[in-house]
Amino acid sequence: MTATRMAKVGAQESTAIRELRESLFGELVLPGDEHYDEARQIHNPSIDRRPEMIVRAADSIDVIRAIEFARSAGMQVAIRSGGHCLSGHSMIDDGMNIDLSRMKQVNIDQENRTAWVQPGATTADLVAAIEPYGLALTTGDTATVGIGGLTLGGGIGWMVRKYGLTIDSLLSVEMVTADGRLVTASKRENPDLFWALRGGGGNFGIVTGFEFQLQQVGQVFGGVLILPATREVLSGYASYAPNAPDELTTITMVMHLPPLPFVPEDHHGTLAFIIFVCYVGDPDAGQVAMTPLRKLAEPIAELIAPMPYSALYNFTEIGAVPHDSTIRSGYLRELSGDVIDMLLDHARQNPMPMGLIQIRALGGALKAVPNESTAFPHRDKKLLLALINIGTGEAVERWVIDLWERVGPSTEGAYVNFLDDEGEARIRDAYSPEHFARLAAIKRQYDPENVFRNNQNILPAE
Numbered sequence: 346m347t348a349t350r351m352a353k354v355g356a357q358e359s360t361a362i363r364e365l366r367e368s369l370f371g372e373l374v375l376p377g378d379e380h381y382d383e384a385r386q387i388h389n390p391s392i393d394r395r396p397e398m399i400v401r402a403a404d405s406i407d408v409i410r411a412i413e414f415a416r417s418a419g420m421q422v423a424i425r426s427g428g429h430c431l432s433g434h435s436m437i438d439d440g441m442n443i444d445l446s447r448m449k450q451v452n453i454d455q456e457n458r459t460a461w462v463q464p465g466a467t468t469a470d471l472v473a474a475i476e477p478y479g480l481a482l483t484t485g486d487t488a489t490v491g492i493g494g495l496t497l498g499g500g501i502g503w504m505v506r507k508y509g510l511t512i513d514s515l516l517s518v519e520m521v522t523a524d525g526r527l528v529t530a531s532k533r534e535n536p537d538l539f540w541a542l543r544g545g546g547g548n549f550g551i552v553t554g555f556e557f558q559l560q561q562v563g564q565v566f567g568g569v570l571i572l573p574a575t576r577e578v579l580s581g582y583a584s585y586a587p588n589a590p591d592e593l594t595t596i597t598m599v600m601h602l603p604p605l606p607f608v609p610e611d612h613h614g615t616l617a618f619i620i621f622v623c624y625v626g627d628p629d630a631g632q633v634a635m636t637p638l639r640k641l642a643e644p645i646a647e648l649i650a651p652m653p654y655s656a657l658y659n660f661t662e663i664g665a666v667p668h669d670s671t672i673r674s675g676y677l678r679e680l681s682g683d684v685i686d687m688l689l690d691h692a693r694q695n696p697m698p699m700g701l702i703q704i705r706a707l708g709g710a711l712k713a714v715p716n717e718s719t720a721f722p723h724r725d726k727k728l729l730l731a732l733i734n735i736g737t738g739e740a741v742e743r744w745v746i747d748l749w750e751r752v753g754p755s756t757e758g759a760y761v762n763f764l765d766d767e768g769e770a771r772i773r774d775a776y777s778p779e780h781f782a783r784l785a786a787i788k789r790q791y792d793p794e795n796v797f798r799n800n801q802n803i804l805p806a807e
């Protein structure tokens with residue numbers, strides 16, 4: 346608690362705090378408590394914020410108690426599920442952090458192939474619960490990312506071309522409003538809110554449960570194909586991958602090759618084009634779908650085989666280790682020769698060991714859903730480009746910013762889950778003007794005082 350506040354309201358506030366602590370099923374963590382430093386740590390270790398209090402909620406009732414307390418005490422709130430947001434918004438200085446990371450339950454309805462998932466479940470928690478039934482949900486590329494933030498921003502995952510965004514599998518949501526009400530949103534109940542929660546981020550309330558439709562997937566045909574990073578390879582990939590069979594989703598990186606055991610030694614440290622593959626379907630058909638990619642150049646290495654969906658996360662383990670990073674991103678309608686030259690030139694001329702140029706092919710089932718049916722407005726885009734540098738320091742940041750200055754003007758829009766703390770104009774880029782206006786109107790209805798402002802914030806419409 347800030348010294349000034351403490352001095353002002355001292356004993357009176359202590360009673361209120363004690364009452365809050367006693368009313369919770371979960372835990373109240375205050376500065377000086379044994380778990381305080383651990384509880385204020387999010388995935389990015391350089392975010393060093395000190396909330397006045399952390400409510401580690403155990404259920405929706407705890408969340409209601411927390412928000413009522415915060416509002417009566419005039420405290421700002423920040424909401425944390427998996428703690429992976431790239432902007433650091435899920436931790437706060439001075440206010441209350443409402444931490445949902447212990448709300449991890451996953452309840453499966455096998456007959457209807459649905460799951461009720463609490464927001465603090467990580468992707469790994471969810472996959473571990475549903476995979477034994479042969480069921481899957483399209484989730485992001487890293488096991489530790491929280492279902493809460495991933496879903497509210499859209500969720501561009503390993504099966505995006507087959508099953509769309511994570512929100513395209515969302516059936517209903519349970520949410521605590523700014524005034525402490527527990528509401529349900531679905532296509533039938535509060536449909537406007539349901540629309541907004543599918544892409545509008547954490548602007549409308551605190552989501553305490555998601556109901557998802559799952560898919561019977563079994564094993565996937567997945568792994569990694571490594572090609573030389575050339576203009577022809579990148580151009581060929583960008584032409585083929587967004588139009589490939591919907592079963593094939595790929596996530597690629599232009600980066601310097603780490604010394605992986607299946608990569609020939611003479612390629613260690615060289616610039617390469619790494620294609621992570623998830624084919625949902627018969628492996629023979631998967632081989633056929635991969636043929637045009639294999640033909641782009643003599644592969645440097647390949648490791649693709651039938652595997653459980655969860656095994657894909659072995660390829661992205663590095664992302665699961667807490668790290669600082671800088672990111673800039675935008676969509677591309679095509680990958681022009683000029684943009685490819687800028688990307689390759691920058692990666693070669695200013696090498697950074699963990700400087701990654703990520704390109705994701707979109708299309709498929711993502712595109713099949715009308716743009717206006719959810720708050721995610723970029724379904725017509727073919728590619729998502731992200732420049733990511735893992736690590737700390739000015740040089741790390743510079744590598745991303747310099748390249749972004751060159752290629753950013755060729756991109757369109759923004760993916761809200763890939764935004765850093767980049768300001769209001771970039772938040773608007775994440776939506777079309779029509780989407781943004783509708784989101785602002787729904788924000789006015791559910792959070793007119795902008796209680797939920799520590800996020801990629803949309804102000805309530807005037």
Ligand SMILES: Cc1cc2nc3c(=O)[nH]c(=O)nc-3n(C[C@H](O)[C@H](O)[C@H](O)COP(=O)(O)OP(=O)(O)OC[C@H]3O[C@@H](n4cnc5c(N)ncnc54)[C@H](O)[C@@H]3O)c2cc1C
Binds near residue numbers: 426436501
């Ligand atoms: C290593 C890494 C890999 C990633 N890979 C992918 C990927 O493949 N695909 C993809 O789409 N994204 C990806 N992301 C981005 C990720 O989806 C977002 O950072 C997302 O916000 C993380 O969710 P979280 O719950 O872990 O984060 P948190 O930091 O807990 O939450 C992020 C924000 O979401 C809001 N929020 C979270 N939970 C709730 C809730 N229950 N109620 C209301 N608001 C809430 C809050 O505003 C919060 O500030 C990745 C991020 C990282 C760091």
